[in-house]
Amino acid sequence: MLGARMDAQNHVWYDAGYYQGGYPPDNRGACTDxxxxxxxxxxxxxxxxxxxDIAAHPDAYPRAGAAPDPNIDFxxxxxxxxxxxxxxxxxxLDTGDIAAWQPGDIVLLGVHIGMISDIRDKSGVPxxxxxxxxxxxxxxxxxxxxxxxxxxxxxxxxxxxKIDAGVLVRWGE
Numbered sequence: 013m014l015g016a017r018m019d020a021q022n023h024v025w026y027d028a029g030y031y032q033g034g035y036p037p038d039n040r041g042a043c044t045d046x047x048x049x050x051x052x053x054x055x056x057x058x059x060x061x062x063x064x065d066i067a068a069h070p071d072a073y074p075r076a077g078a079a080p081d082p083n084i085d086f087x088x089x090x091x092x093x094x095x096x097x098x099x100x101x102x103x104x105l106d107t108g109d110i111a112a113w114q115p116g117d118i119v120l121l122g123v124h125i126g127m128i129s130d131i132r133d134k135s136g137v138p139x140x141x142x143x144x145x146x147x148x149x150x151x152x153x154x155x156x157x158x159x160x161x162x163x164x165x166x167x168x169x170x171x172x173x174k175i176d177a178g179v180l181v182r183w184g185e
Contacts, residue, residue, distance in 0.1 A: 013116040015053025016127040016141040019046045020150035034083045043125045043143050044087040060181040062086040062095050089125045100168035107159040113138045120166030121158045
């Protein structure tokens with residue numbers, strides 16, 4: 013979660029563009045970049061894990077198709093949804109169950125993705141850390157708005173201690 017917050021506080025310019033090597037410059041990124049940067053801060057290489065899983069299970073990733081592209085596949089929410097469904101704990105989509113939403117949980121919101129903050133509003137509803145192109149406030153009480161639109165499509169908790177060691181890739185390996 014701290015890595016996602018750092019990315020949000022850097023006010024990265026929204027850019028979902030294609031980059032050779034996969035990674036956008038530090039001052040650019042989309043919602044998915046906030047997620048891999050959070051993983052990097054935690055010591056894990058989400059790009060390498062997604063790329064490896066796509067190579068091992070191409071039929072599980074229809075968006076990657078017959079021609080996977082490691083320059084962009086890990087930056088597509090549809091691929092991240094599949095990866096987290098395969099390896100993370102799937103949790104409730106009921107945003108009214110506020111105790112179930114914990115800091116660091118990953119939330120799929122239609123074609124958007126974000127991470128649950130450790131900050132909560134006065135009612136106890138957690139803030140969402142995300143980059144949806146908003147200029148300044150990237151850690152905000154946005155979860156209820158997405159829920160009201162029926163966009164909460166996934167809620168995951170990635171606990172490395174519960175993941176097969178063959179799936180995990182440490183940053184820099």
